Amino acid sequence: MLIDAAVKYQTIDNFGASDAWSMDPIGKHWTEDNKTRVADLLFSREKGIGLSAWRFNVGAGSDETDRDIIRNPWRRAEAFKMSADGDYDWSKQAGQQWFLRAAKERGVNTLIAFVNSPPVWMTKNGHAQPDPSVGSTNLKPGYEPAFASFLIDVLKHFYNEGLEFQYVSPINEPTWDWNNSGQEGNRYNNDDLKRVLLEVYRQLQAAGMKTKISAADGVEITSLLDDDLFETFSGEQQYTSGANQLGTGKYREYIKCLLDDPELKEAIGHKIASHSYWSDYDKPGDDRLGTLRELLVANIARYDSDAVYWMSEYCILGADGHGRDFGMNAALRVARAIHFDLAAANAAAWQWWTAVSKEDYKDGLIYTDFNKPGDEQNILTSKILWALGNYSKFVRPGAIRIALNEADDQEACGLMGSAYIHEGDQTLTAVFVNDSQEDRSIRVSLQGMEVKDGIKVMQTYVTSDESDLSQGEDIQVQADGTLEGNIPARSVVTWYGQWRG
Template sequence: MASSAGAAGSDHAESIAAQKSTTSGVQQITINGQQRYQEIDGFGASGAWSIDHIGSEWSEKNKNKVADLLFSQDKGIGLSIWRFNIGAGSVDTDQDIISDPWRRAESFKSGEDKPYDWSKQAGQQWFLQAAKKRGVEETVAFVNSPPVWMTKNGHGQPDPSVGSTNLKEDYIDDYAVFLADVLEHFHKQKLGFDYISPINEPTWDWNRAGQEGNRYNIEDIKKVLIALDKELHKRGIDTEVDAIEAVEYLSLLDNDMYATYTGKAGSTYTSGNAGGAFEGKYSEYIKEMLGDPQIAGIIGNKMSAHSYWSDEAKPGDDRLVRLRELVRENLNRYVQDAKFWMSEYCILGDRGPGRDLTMDTALDVAKVIHYDMVTTQASAWQWWLAVSKEDYKDGLVYTDYKNPGDTQSIIESKTLWALGNYSKFVRPGAQRIDLQGANDPNGLMGSAYYHDGDKQLSVVFVNSSDEAKTIHLDVTNLPGGKDVKQFKPYLTSEHADLKKQSTVSVKKDITIPARSLMTLVGKN
């Protein structure tokens, strides 16, 4: 798939009229605007690592092509959240540990007595500016490891000798100051961040990892969050703290919830590499964060976690649906209707290796998005790498470029456009509303969203089956007392990338082609 495919998609895109359902009947879908759920903050992706090389080494023309694919609502998928990685400085200290230069990161401050160098991470800064220019509403600054000069071993990842965390005990306040300095600088550049995420996947041990990372037990986490909150309030910085970016949903659960999920009385979560190996606790994050009034206040009663390894639905281990039900139940145990962010995902495990540009991976990812939105009730959903050079299922856009002088290839995946069925049409401020009749992980899945300001109803359908599905919509109780009379459908399939289809009356049956995503957009 060449980079010139664009949002218009292929001329071979399926026509709704031409598709005929092979099912035995019409599937009835009911949408009730009176029943509302979570408000949407947005859909995003990360600019970690690869974006620094692309943004600093590529031509303006090709950088803009990538930026358009990611951020533009006209030419691309219109992401509304962009994640900026604040590096630890591993580029200077960890060449022997992080063998791939595309996984090292610069730091804005290379030593305790060194001045800030705001020219660092130039590639990410270019894309941050490009995101803002194209109307991206929310930006997140996230950290994998504190600066190397604040760590016990002088590296951007721990080793077994450093204990529960690699951050020096007497540098916790310095870490908060560093983060506040970065936030203030970008605010002055009119590139201010809406969220700061100081901790990433604290359950993982990260020992001599091939990237920057750091573990923190519960006590370590709370010390960092309290210090950061104090520094932000001291300076009057209103950036919200996003935490804790837990590595997987299982680590969030209270022990009794975990035992319920496993079906084994008394069982507790120990899957994280740090769990049981180092001093302190590395689990029960909902309880420890939202159940602590001080910490819950710091993080705004919002829990942030990654949904890695949560894409399987099999007997005895239903991570796709049952696990998400328990996460939502667990959140509500401490804060009713607590806000939840799914802040990072790509396909890992046995299915991770092997770059796949097809609808196979796109539909797998769309299924995860659907259940994160409907069952976990996520307010934000964020992919891992926006651009990848790897032979792995971790990118939205891929490139075979590795070194200056290589062809600056831009390779689109169907996963990019599948995410676009949500990100382009479900904008910040929309609310998910009730949809009944399409919640089959092996067939048709659907979710509906209404934006009061835009008076727009967006309905996203995912058909993972090999048969077209014909539906009839019954839409009631939309705000303002006015009905949606017609929909503009947008299709992503083997031959279409968010391809606009012929306008269709809400009273008519609509066919969702096999192995496709379709978003219906209507105004009232």
């Protein structure tokens, strides 16, 4: 096996998660000690997994208007402004704000404000989710300037509080119809999407703000593809899921929509974001881990060879998502998805869905049985948390993915590996996912730049049935630049070393 630091791929921007929607009740009702423990597990490199990005949900106000249609209080959100003529109330979303500050205090350097629905007073039906009557989108006609102005006000407020958002995502999963969805959401056909993004960009520029736009945050990779590439993958002429079935416009081909339009390409900063839902498995005739991501890379290159790709949201969905799984089965599935997003799709960012969950579902890094004030504030960590930490704690912003050859990553099983150098920190990181039932002994040769001569020892960190990102035995680098180590069965292992420049 060869790690070649002279062969470089994408620069890593961040690893993150979102605060929707659990962090608000937790931040409001939990003790300082318990909130601090959760924050440390998520954001601290010393006590947790050291996330480097945090997605803050800017709520639409469903907590006041939609209690009859969004019955789960942990899926509703407050809003900072509840009417066109009303004042802003910055005491809202207080629990989320606690964790936003906690993230910043622990060194998280990428803050992202994301929106599921415009504020309820800007929607056609007065709710934070559409219904079949609203047409292509629930945003009122001509309300793009008001929506953008609201977002600018939110960004300015937090900037003045010392919490600068590096990105804003005005639209989340525009593909889905969101009718009677049980949570905040909104659809936008491609024309709706363009109007919103261009208006937000115009107002950001006018305000002299450095915040960049993240888009399109499509629900799955297949929704991004050009029709001909989607047909190559699926055998169907075009993507027809979600709102595409409503007859209210086009809700697909987001790469072409955003990167083939000079104005939009500039507005989104030559970066395209998507979610990896339903893209985390292979089965005969449906190679989602490998082929789908190869088509994604080829599709982006059609329009902008310099465009950056972010994987901005993921958890295990569908029938496989039901039931909490604290063990390695779910963790290995997630680790495979991370590996292929980074090594096949060239993702520069990888962001989990909801950081803390109370549900009986595979959607949390951390779980709790807390539901309402007075309940026990228990904190249950999953192996998914620690497996993500094998990447997020060590592959830091600014690291560059480099060549790691001769792992079995084409088989989507067995041993998968990826490697990264951070020239500023002078570190080399390799992350291995052993999805097999047998230990794998490997011999690695280091090559390229000063890495070969400068690294003397690699520390090892293991997540397995027995270990939670636990430090193992150091591996000595031989004089010829080789090292040998063991990757235990059903584990995620990080090798981490520093060199002298």
